Amino acid sequence: MTRLAGRTALVTGAASGIGRAIACRFAAEGALVVVADLDDGENSARDGGAPTARAIAEAGGRAIFQRTDVTEESEVEALFAAARQASGRIDILVSNAGTFRGNPILATTPANWDADMDLNLRSHYLVNRAAIAAMAGEEARADGIRGRIVNMASQLGVTAPPGHLTYSVAKAGIAQMTRQLAVDYAREGILVNAIGPGRIITGYHPGEAEYVASGTIDAATAYSLARTPFPRLGRPDDVAGAALFLASDDCTFVSGHLLMVDGGWTAY
Ligand SMILES: NC(=O)c1ccc[n+]([C@@H]2O[C@H](COP(=O)([O-])OP(=O)(O)OC[C@H]3O[C@@H](n4cnc5c(N)ncnc54)[C@H](O)[C@@H]3O)[C@@H](O)[C@H]2O)c1
Known part of the structure; x- marks a missing residue:
């Protein structure tokens, strides 16, 4: 369990769901994890950023929590400054913070569009920009790599499900930004990849809490279950x-890739 020993990993949206699982997994593999999230856990029923960092420490890992709104450039700068102060170097970024929003076009307004793009696309630009600036200035490691970035896209950025305009456009944008940065920073030894999760039960879609607690299944969850080839x-x-593979030393020549973690949804 030392695949990330000696590395520092910054994970956004790490207070709950997918980001929390990544933070805990990376810490268990020896990374110092910088848990970044808007939710500090003080006023929330969700897991929270500070409780996530505490849980990592209680399990014998190393983590710090930095409350961050990833849509604010100044807060992203403060996040990277705190991470560098804690560790001296940022080896891994997982740009994961986001939320599931989307409507058919006639149900949106330009203001909705801007708000959704702000969180689900522009914030990833801000965080990637800061990470690349930091990584490009580091010494390359023995394998020639300076850093690894993993961006959280979605199966909904590859397919176009009914009524998810802003979400699917933003997630497609993350995948394309990933390819562009992979090409532009390959010579600097920065590997940039994305993950496209399918329907992951994290409790934030309607009906998921009930599904997890009692197996009670609502129509949307039943549809996802029936549509996913894996049972x-x-x-x-x-x-x-x-994410661990893409962030680890096993990932040496994979860049610009969108790795689907969807139980076969997009293959069907
Ligand atoms: N759950 C799924 O089925 C699924 C599928 C595909 C993609 N995704 C993507 O995975 C990522 C994580 O989703 P999740 O299911 O774990 O959701 P989640 O709601 O459990 O976690 C998202 C986290 O992001 C944080 N966050 C929201 N706005 C923020 C901001 N402005 N600044 C900092 N942090 C902020 C939240 O506080 C939360 O902790 C998202 O990008 C989501 O779009 C999820």
Whole structure:
């Protein structure tokens, strides 16, 4: 369990769901994890950023929590400054913070569009920009690599499900930004990849809490289950395993890739 020993990993949206699973997995593999999230856990029923960092420490890992709104450039700068102060170097970024929003076009307004793009696309630009600036200035390691970036896209950025305009456009944008940065920074030894999760049960879609607690299934969850070739829905740890590969020394020549973690949804 030392695949990330000696590395520092910054994970946004790490207070809950997929980001929390990635933070815990990376810490268990020896990374110092910078848990970044808007939610500090003080006023929330969700897991929270500070409780996530505490849980990592209680399990014998190393983590710090930095409350951050990833849509604010100044807060992203403060996040990277705190990470560098804690560790001296940022080896891994997982740009994961986001939320599931989307409507058919006539149900949107330009203001909705801007708000959704602000969180689900522009914030990833801000965080990637800061990470590349930091990584490009580091010494390359023995394998020539300076850093690894993993961006959280979605199966909904590859397919166009009914009524998810802003979400699917933003997630497609993340995948394309990933390809562009992979090409532009390959010579600097920065590997940039994305993950496209399918339906992962994290509790934030309607009906998921009931599904987790009692197996009671609402129509949307039943549809996802029936549509996914693998005979179950995804779990945060499924995504954490893929993120670990892309963040680890096993990933040496994979860049610009969108790794689907969707139980075969997009293959069907
Ligand atoms: N759950 C799924 O089925 C699924 C599928 C495909 C993609 N995704 C993507 O995975 C990522 C994580 O989703 P999740 O299911 O774990 O959701 P989640 O709601 O459990 O976690 C998202 C986290 O992001 C944080 N966050 C929201 N706005 C923020 C901001 N402005 N600044 C900092 N942090 C902020 C939240 O506080 C939360 O902790 C998202 O990008 C989501 O779009 C999820």
